[in-house]
Amino acid sequence: MASEFDDIRALREQFIRAVYDIRHSHAGMAMAPDIKPRMSLDPTGVDDDNRFVDVAQYYEQLGFIRRVADGYGVVSITARGIQYVEGDLQQQQSSGNVTYKVQNAYGSIFGTQQHAEMSNVSFDFNTVEAELDEVEEEIERRGGRDAAELRQLIAEVRTLHQNGELLDKGRLARFLGVIQRNGWVAGPVAGTLLSIVTGA
Numbered sequence: 001m002a003s004e005f006d007d008i009r010a011l012r013e014q015f016i017r018a019v020y021d022i023r024h025s026h027a028g029m030a031m032a033p034d035i036k037p038r039m040s041l042d043p044t045g046v047d048d049d050n051r052f053v054d055v056a057q058y059y060e061q062l063g064f065i066r067r068v069a070d071g072y073g074v075v076s077i078t079a080r081g082i083q084y085v086e087g088d089l090q091q092q093q094s095s096g097n098v099t100y101k102v103q104n105a106y107g108s109i110f111g112t113q114q115h116a117e118m119s120n121v122s123f124d125f126n127t128v129e130a131e132l133d134e135v136e137e138e139i140e141r142r143g144g145r146d147a148a149e150l151r152q153l154i155a156e157v158r159t160l161h162q163n164g165e166l167l168d169k170g171r172l173a174r175f176l177g178v179i180q181r182n183g184w185v186a187g188p189v190a191g192t193l194l195s196i197v198t199g200a
Contacts, residue, residue, distance in 0.1 A: 014039040015055045019065060019077045020085040032073045050180065057183035071181035132158050135188045142184065149178045150185060157192050 018038035022030035032052060033043050039055075041048035056072035059065045064081030068074040077085075132154055139150045153175045159165070172189075179186050 012055050029068055029074050029076045053180050131188050146178050157189055161192050
């Protein structure tokens with residue numbers, strides 16, 4: 001297991017350093033076909049594409065990169081990302097307080113600890129519905145050309161939740177592409193599906 005985590009950390013480091021290096025010759029931007037080889041990923045492989053998107057989402061959530069176009073096909077590094085690569089950010093973080101900005105985080109654990117335990121995680125109907133309402137509002141702001149398909153996804157997830165239907169294998173498979181291109185929608189969808197599985 002430790003080796004798996006080491007591999008993920010190494011992949012993340014390769015990604016952010018590639019974005020940092022490539023931006024110099026591409027007007028501040030880096031493109032996936034240029035980044036993936038630096039991560040030893042196959043530019044055309046579906047599994048490698050999923051790994052690439054996971055890493056990109058991780059750094060986007062940290063505020064180290066921004067999506068420019070085509071999902072994560074073109075990204076740019078932020079000032080915070082540059083500070084991280086150049087080693088300035090770690091020094092600042094170690095000497096100051098950490099601030100977490102959270103809207104909804106069902107049973108999440110916050111802090112700098114390496115080990116944590118969760119118990120009594122629960123969802124309620126109103127919370128899930130409110131989360132889906134927020135996602136629909138976000139689609140209007142960020143959905144772009146994927147907005148119609150994202151609305152279909154949320155309508156399908158909402159129907160599953162409201163009717164308490166079992167999630168058949170492959171039922172949401174047609175939405176895989178739009179979820180990969182819009183990683184911000186994955187958390188709320190996963191939370192709703194978890195609430196269905198747990199009977200909340």
